[in-house]
Amino acid sequence: MTGSLEVELNGDGLHSVEAPPSFSATGAFDIVLENVGQAVHVHVHLDDELSTAASIDTGNHYVTGGDVQRVHVRTASLSEPVSGRLKIVTGYGAETAYVTVRIEPAAEKKPGIDVDETLSRPPKREPEPSIGEQLADLLPSQTVLPAVALGLLVLVVAGVVVTVVQNTVVVLTVGAILGAVAVAAAFVLREA
Missing domain, CATH: 2.60.40.10 (Immunoglobulins)
Structure with a gap:
Protein backbone atom coordinates (compact mmCIF):
# COMPACT_ATOMS: atom_id res chain seq x y z
CA MET A 1 0.00 0.00 0.00
CA PRO A 105 -0.13 -0.44 -11.59
CA ALA A 106 1.86 -2.18 -8.88
CA ALA A 107 5.31 -3.35 -9.94
CA GLU A 108 5.37 -7.01 -10.85
CA LYS A 109 6.86 -9.05 -8.11
CA LYS A 110 9.32 -11.68 -9.14
CA PRO A 111 8.69 -14.97 -7.43
CA GLY A 112 11.00 -15.23 -4.47
CA ILE A 113 12.88 -18.17 -3.16
CA ASP A 114 12.45 -19.05 0.49
CA VAL A 115 15.83 -19.47 2.09
CA ASP A 116 16.29 -21.14 5.42
CA GLU A 117 17.79 -18.74 7.95
CA THR A 118 20.36 -21.32 9.02
CA LEU A 119 22.02 -21.03 5.60
CA SER A 120 23.16 -17.51 6.42
CA ARG A 121 25.46 -18.78 9.17
CA PRO A 122 28.71 -20.64 8.44
CA PRO A 123 28.63 -24.32 9.32
CA LYS A 124 29.96 -25.31 12.70
CA ARG A 125 33.20 -27.19 12.40
CA GLU A 126 34.21 -29.77 14.89
CA PRO A 127 37.71 -29.16 16.27
CA GLU A 128 40.41 -31.52 15.10
CA PRO A 129 40.81 -34.38 17.59
CA SER A 130 43.94 -34.29 19.70
CA ILE A 131 46.58 -37.04 19.47
CA GLY A 132 45.30 -38.49 22.76
CA GLU A 133 41.75 -38.71 21.35
CA GLN A 134 43.03 -40.34 18.15
CA LEU A 135 44.91 -42.97 20.19
CA ALA A 136 41.85 -43.56 22.39
CA ASP A 137 39.82 -44.24 19.22
CA LEU A 138 42.28 -46.95 18.24
CA LEU A 139 41.90 -48.79 21.56
CA PRO A 140 38.94 -51.12 22.02
CA SER A 141 35.94 -49.72 23.84
CA GLN A 142 35.59 -50.13 27.61
CA THR A 143 33.01 -52.91 27.18
CA VAL A 144 35.47 -54.95 25.07
CA LEU A 145 38.57 -54.18 27.13
CA PRO A 146 37.94 -56.77 29.91
CA ALA A 147 37.40 -59.51 27.31
CA VAL A 148 40.63 -58.60 25.53
CA ALA A 149 42.52 -58.56 28.84
CA LEU A 150 41.12 -61.99 29.75
CA GLY A 151 42.10 -63.34 26.32
CA LEU A 152 45.67 -62.06 26.75
CA LEU A 153 45.86 -63.61 30.23
CA VAL A 154 44.73 -66.97 28.82
CA LEU A 155 47.41 -66.75 26.11
CA VAL A 156 50.14 -66.02 28.64
CA VAL A 157 49.04 -68.88 30.94
CA ALA A 158 48.80 -71.23 27.96
CA GLY A 159 52.26 -70.27 26.78
CA VAL A 160 53.71 -70.88 30.25
CA VAL A 161 51.96 -74.28 30.55
CA VAL A 162 53.19 -75.46 27.11
CA THR A 163 56.73 -74.40 27.91
CA VAL A 164 56.81 -76.03 31.32
CA VAL A 165 54.93 -79.22 30.52
CA GLN A 166 56.02 -80.68 27.24
CA ASN A 167 53.32 -83.28 26.98
CA THR A 168 51.37 -83.82 23.74
CA VAL A 169 47.99 -84.09 25.48
CA VAL A 170 48.57 -80.85 27.37
CA VAL A 171 49.70 -79.04 24.19
CA LEU A 172 46.55 -80.20 22.34
CA THR A 173 44.31 -79.15 25.25
CA VAL A 174 45.95 -75.73 25.42
CA GLY A 175 45.57 -75.43 21.63
CA ALA A 176 41.81 -76.15 21.89
CA ILE A 177 41.44 -73.57 24.65
CA LEU A 178 43.35 -70.99 22.61
CA GLY A 179 41.11 -71.70 19.59
CA ALA A 180 37.99 -71.17 21.72
CA VAL A 181 39.42 -67.92 23.08
CA ALA A 182 40.19 -66.72 19.53
CA VAL A 183 36.63 -67.48 18.35
CA ALA A 184 35.16 -65.70 21.41
CA ALA A 185 37.44 -62.70 20.84
CA ALA A 186 36.33 -62.51 17.20
CA PHE A 187 32.66 -62.40 18.28
CA VAL A 188 33.30 -59.78 20.94
CA LEU A 189 35.29 -57.56 18.58
CA ARG A 190 32.68 -57.86 15.82
CA GLU A 191 29.91 -56.72 18.20
CA ALA A 192 31.93 -53.69 19.35
Whole structure:
Protein backbone atom coordinates (compact mmCIF):
# COMPACT_ATOMS: atom_id res chain seq x y z
CA MET A 1 0.00 0.00 0.00
CA THR A 2 1.21 3.51 -0.81
CA GLY A 3 0.66 6.62 1.33
CA SER A 4 -2.66 7.93 2.55
CA LEU A 5 -4.91 10.67 1.22
CA GLU A 6 -5.25 13.16 4.11
CA VAL A 7 -8.60 15.03 4.37
CA GLU A 8 -9.32 17.62 7.07
CA LEU A 9 -12.94 18.14 8.12
CA ASN A 10 -14.36 21.25 9.86
CA GLY A 11 -10.98 23.06 9.83
CA ASP A 12 -12.38 26.28 8.31
CA GLY A 13 -15.85 26.00 9.82
CA LEU A 14 -18.71 23.57 10.06
CA HIS A 15 -18.77 21.06 7.15
CA SER A 16 -15.63 22.45 5.50
CA VAL A 17 -13.47 19.97 3.58
CA GLU A 18 -9.74 20.48 2.97
CA ALA A 19 -8.15 17.97 0.60
CA PRO A 20 -5.27 18.12 -1.89
CA PRO A 21 -6.30 18.72 -5.50
CA SER A 22 -4.60 15.50 -6.66
CA PHE A 23 -3.27 12.26 -5.25
CA SER A 24 -1.28 9.35 -6.73
CA ALA A 25 -1.09 5.80 -5.42
CA THR A 26 0.42 2.52 -6.44
CA GLY A 27 -2.12 -0.09 -5.46
CA ALA A 28 -4.46 0.16 -2.46
CA PHE A 29 -4.49 3.22 -0.19
CA ASP A 30 -6.41 4.80 2.71
CA ILE A 31 -8.42 8.01 2.84
CA VAL A 32 -7.78 9.51 6.29
CA LEU A 33 -10.72 11.63 7.49
CA GLU A 34 -9.53 13.87 10.34
CA ASN A 35 -12.30 15.84 12.05
CA VAL A 36 -11.00 18.87 13.95
CA GLY A 37 -14.46 20.26 14.78
CA GLN A 38 -17.98 19.03 15.49
CA ALA A 39 -19.32 15.64 14.45
CA VAL A 40 -20.07 15.42 10.73
CA HIS A 41 -21.52 13.03 8.16
CA VAL A 42 -19.15 12.35 5.25
CA HIS A 43 -19.90 10.69 1.92
CA VAL A 44 -17.03 9.38 -0.21
CA HIS A 45 -17.69 8.53 -3.86
CA LEU A 46 -15.51 7.25 -6.74
CA ASP A 47 -16.47 8.45 -10.24
CA ASP A 48 -17.05 5.98 -13.09
CA GLU A 49 -13.44 5.95 -14.35
CA LEU A 50 -11.96 5.45 -10.89
CA SER A 51 -14.50 2.80 -9.88
CA THR A 52 -13.27 0.57 -12.75
CA ALA A 53 -9.99 0.13 -10.84
CA ALA A 54 -10.92 0.81 -7.20
CA SER A 55 -13.67 0.15 -4.68
CA ILE A 56 -14.75 1.22 -1.17
CA ASP A 57 -16.74 -0.95 1.25
CA THR A 58 -19.09 1.86 2.28
CA GLY A 59 -19.37 5.46 1.16
CA ASN A 60 -21.16 6.95 4.18
CA HIS A 61 -19.27 7.73 7.38
CA TYR A 62 -20.04 9.51 10.63
CA VAL A 63 -16.92 11.13 12.08
CA THR A 64 -17.23 12.44 15.64
CA GLY A 65 -15.42 15.60 16.75
CA GLY A 66 -11.67 15.12 17.22
CA ASP A 67 -11.84 11.65 15.67
CA VAL A 68 -9.86 10.16 12.77
CA GLN A 69 -11.36 7.51 10.49
CA ARG A 70 -9.64 5.55 7.76
CA VAL A 71 -11.51 4.54 4.62
CA HIS A 72 -9.68 1.75 2.81
CA VAL A 73 -9.66 1.89 -1.00
CA ARG A 74 -8.97 -1.49 -2.61
CA THR A 75 -7.61 -1.64 -6.13
CA ALA A 76 -7.79 -4.25 -8.84
CA SER A 77 -4.78 -5.61 -10.68
CA LEU A 78 -3.92 -3.00 -13.29
CA SER A 79 -1.93 -3.19 -16.50
CA GLU A 80 -1.95 0.60 -17.05
CA PRO A 81 -2.61 3.69 -14.89
CA VAL A 82 -6.19 4.76 -14.16
CA SER A 83 -7.26 8.30 -13.29
CA GLY A 84 -10.54 9.63 -11.99
CA ARG A 85 -12.13 11.88 -9.42
CA LEU A 86 -12.87 11.18 -5.79
CA LYS A 87 -15.79 13.17 -4.39
CA ILE A 88 -15.93 14.02 -0.68
CA VAL A 89 -19.23 15.48 0.55
CA THR A 90 -20.02 16.69 4.11
CA GLY A 91 -23.22 17.74 5.83
CA TYR A 92 -25.52 15.99 3.31
CA GLY A 93 -24.27 18.14 0.44
CA ALA A 94 -23.38 21.31 2.34
CA GLU A 95 -19.74 21.17 1.15
CA THR A 96 -18.05 19.17 -1.62
CA ALA A 97 -14.40 18.63 -2.53
CA TYR A 98 -12.94 16.77 -5.49
CA VAL A 99 -9.56 15.06 -5.63
CA THR A 100 -8.08 13.83 -8.91
CA VAL A 101 -6.71 10.38 -8.14
CA ARG A 102 -4.22 8.47 -10.29
CA ILE A 103 -3.66 4.79 -9.53
CA GLU A 104 -0.50 3.30 -10.98
CA PRO A 105 -0.13 -0.44 -11.59
CA ALA A 106 1.86 -2.18 -8.88
CA ALA A 107 5.31 -3.35 -9.94
CA GLU A 108 5.37 -7.01 -10.85
CA LYS A 109 6.86 -9.05 -8.11
CA LYS A 110 9.32 -11.68 -9.14
CA PRO A 111 8.69 -14.97 -7.43
CA GLY A 112 11.00 -15.23 -4.47
CA ILE A 113 12.88 -18.17 -3.16
CA ASP A 114 12.45 -19.05 0.49
CA VAL A 115 15.83 -19.47 2.09
CA ASP A 116 16.29 -21.14 5.42
CA GLU A 117 17.79 -18.74 7.95
CA THR A 118 20.36 -21.32 9.02
CA LEU A 119 22.02 -21.03 5.60
CA SER A 120 23.16 -17.51 6.42
CA ARG A 121 25.46 -18.78 9.17
CA PRO A 122 28.71 -20.64 8.44
CA PRO A 123 28.63 -24.32 9.32
CA LYS A 124 29.96 -25.31 12.70
CA ARG A 125 33.20 -27.19 12.40
CA GLU A 126 34.21 -29.77 14.89
CA PRO A 127 37.71 -29.16 16.27
CA GLU A 128 40.41 -31.52 15.10
CA PRO A 129 40.81 -34.38 17.59
CA SER A 130 43.94 -34.29 19.70
CA ILE A 131 46.58 -37.04 19.47
CA GLY A 132 45.30 -38.49 22.76
CA GLU A 133 41.75 -38.71 21.35
CA GLN A 134 43.03 -40.34 18.15
CA LEU A 135 44.91 -42.97 20.19
CA ALA A 136 41.85 -43.56 22.39
CA ASP A 137 39.82 -44.24 19.22
CA LEU A 138 42.28 -46.95 18.24
CA LEU A 139 41.90 -48.79 21.56
CA PRO A 140 38.94 -51.12 22.02
CA SER A 141 35.94 -49.72 23.84
CA GLN A 142 35.59 -50.13 27.61
CA THR A 143 33.01 -52.91 27.18
CA VAL A 144 35.47 -54.95 25.07
CA LEU A 145 38.57 -54.18 27.13
CA PRO A 146 37.94 -56.77 29.91
CA ALA A 147 37.40 -59.51 27.31
CA VAL A 148 40.63 -58.60 25.53
CA ALA A 149 42.52 -58.56 28.84
CA LEU A 150 41.12 -61.99 29.75
CA GLY A 151 42.10 -63.34 26.32
CA LEU A 152 45.67 -62.06 26.75
CA LEU A 153 45.86 -63.61 30.23
CA VAL A 154 44.73 -66.97 28.82
CA LEU A 155 47.41 -66.75 26.11
CA VAL A 156 50.14 -66.02 28.64
CA VAL A 157 49.04 -68.88 30.94
CA ALA A 158 48.80 -71.23 27.96
CA GLY A 159 52.26 -70.27 26.78
CA VAL A 160 53.71 -70.88 30.25
CA VAL A 161 51.96 -74.28 30.55
CA VAL A 162 53.19 -75.46 27.11
CA THR A 163 56.73 -74.40 27.91
CA VAL A 164 56.81 -76.03 31.32
CA VAL A 165 54.93 -79.22 30.52
CA GLN A 166 56.02 -80.68 27.24
CA ASN A 167 53.32 -83.28 26.98
CA THR A 168 51.37 -83.82 23.74
CA VAL A 169 47.99 -84.09 25.48
CA VAL A 170 48.57 -80.85 27.37
CA VAL A 171 49.70 -79.04 24.19
CA LEU A 172 46.55 -80.20 22.34
CA THR A 173 44.31 -79.15 25.25
CA VAL A 174 45.95 -75.73 25.42
CA GLY A 175 45.57 -75.43 21.63
CA ALA A 176 41.81 -76.15 21.89
CA ILE A 177 41.44 -73.57 24.65
CA LEU A 178 43.35 -70.99 22.61
CA GLY A 179 41.11 -71.70 19.59
CA ALA A 180 37.99 -71.17 21.72
CA VAL A 181 39.42 -67.92 23.08
CA ALA A 182 40.19 -66.72 19.53
CA VAL A 183 36.63 -67.48 18.35
CA ALA A 184 35.16 -65.70 21.41
CA ALA A 185 37.44 -62.70 20.84
CA ALA A 186 36.33 -62.51 17.20
CA PHE A 187 32.66 -62.40 18.28
CA VAL A 188 33.30 -59.78 20.94
CA LEU A 189 35.29 -57.56 18.58
CA ARG A 190 32.68 -57.86 15.82
CA GLU A 191 29.91 -56.72 18.20
CA ALA A 192 31.93 -53.69 19.35
